[in-house]
Amino acid sequence: DTGVSQNPRHKITKRGQNVTFRCDPISEHNRLYWYRQTLGQGPEFLTYFQNEAQLEKSRLLSDRFSAERPKGSFSTLEIQRTEQGDSAMYLCASSGGGSLNSPLHFGNGTRLTVT
Amino acid sequence: DQQVKQNSPSLSVQEGRISILNCDYTNSMFDYFLWYKKYPAEGPTFLISISSIKDKNEDGRFTVFLNKSAKHLSLHIVPSQPGDSAVYFCAASGPSQGGSEKLVFGKGTKLTVNP
Numbered sequence: 001d002t003g004v005s006q007n008p009r010h011k012i013t014k015r016g017q018n019v020t021f022r023c024d025p026i027s028e029h030n031r032l033y034w035y036r037q038t039l040g041q042g043p044e045f046l047t048y049f050q051n052e053a054q055l056e057k058s059r060l061l062s063d064r065f066s067a068e069r070p071k072g073s074f075s076t077l078e079i080q081r082t083e084q085g086d087s088a089m090y091l092c093a094s095s096g097g098g099s100l101n102s103p104l105h106f107g108n109g110t111r112l113t114v115t
Numbered sequence: 116d117q118q119v120k121q122n123s124p125s126l127s128v129q130e131g132r133i134s135i136l137n138c139d140y141t142n143s144m145f146d147y148f149l150w151y152k153k154y155p156a157e158g159p160t161f162l163i164s165i166s167s168i169k170d171k172n173e174d175g176r177f178t179v180f181l182n183k184s185a186k187h188l189s190l191h192i193v194p195s196q197p198g199d200s201a202v203y204f205c206a207a208s209g210p211s212q213g214g215s216e217k218l219v220f221g222k223g224t225k226l227t228v229n230p
Contacts, residue, residue, distance in 0.1 A: 004158070006158075031215070031216070033215070033217060040222065041222055042119075042204050042206075042220030042221050042222050042223055043159065043204070043218075043220050044220070045217045045218070045219070048215035048217055050215070055215060056211065056215050056217065091158055091159075093158075095216065101146075101147045101164070101166060101208075101216065102216070103149055103161040103164055104161070104216070104218060105161065106151075106158035106159045106160070107158050108156070108157050108158045109158050
């Protein structure tokens with residue numbers, strides 16, 4: 001168990017560019033989440049996968065955002081035509097096991113800065 | 116609409132004393148509550164949780180109390196240690212359409228334990 005891994009750790013991009021982040025969850029976890037955290041706020045839910053199926057999306061996830069988990073393992077989050085308001089820490093988390101209530105395990109995040 | 120509220124942005128205590136962090140929630144459908152600890156440049160780390168069928172859960176120096184009628188929970192750390200200095204997030208989850216266990220987070224309380 002090496003924990004949840006996110007890459008890159010930091011990304012600086014110019015407004016209007018596309019960016020893609022990757023998340024590798026804990027290997028036996030079938031549930032994967034993306035969150036966004038801005039300064040002074042707690043993490044905010046963006047989207048949820050169970051295996052490869054994307055089952056929930058927050059209204060925070062505009063049309064410029066897309067997430068995939070093609071084989072039910074790693075996941076990618078793409079932001080198209082980035083805006084300065086997209087600057088935030090993007091956190092990935094995973095959970096699994098038989099129990100319905102199991103804690104989410106977070107990665108160290110990808111910090112996005114849009115200039 | 117902030118469903119999970121941590122009204123104290125910061126708390127400072129002396130090493131060896133008790134730290135009490137508070138959290139209020141508004142959604143009566145929440146049935147699972149968690150505390151996370153976050154160090155700078157790292158993702159949130161799970162600390163302790165409690166189900167709504169209980170009113171107390173203890174793990175070493177950490178105890179979480181749940182008062183469902185008041186929609187209030189608290190985290191007690193005894194004795195507090197300098198290494199406990201971090202931002203503490205309260206989080207809650209409940210039934211959702213997609214079946215996820217997505218967490219709703221408070222804004223966090225920054226705990227400083229002074230030697």
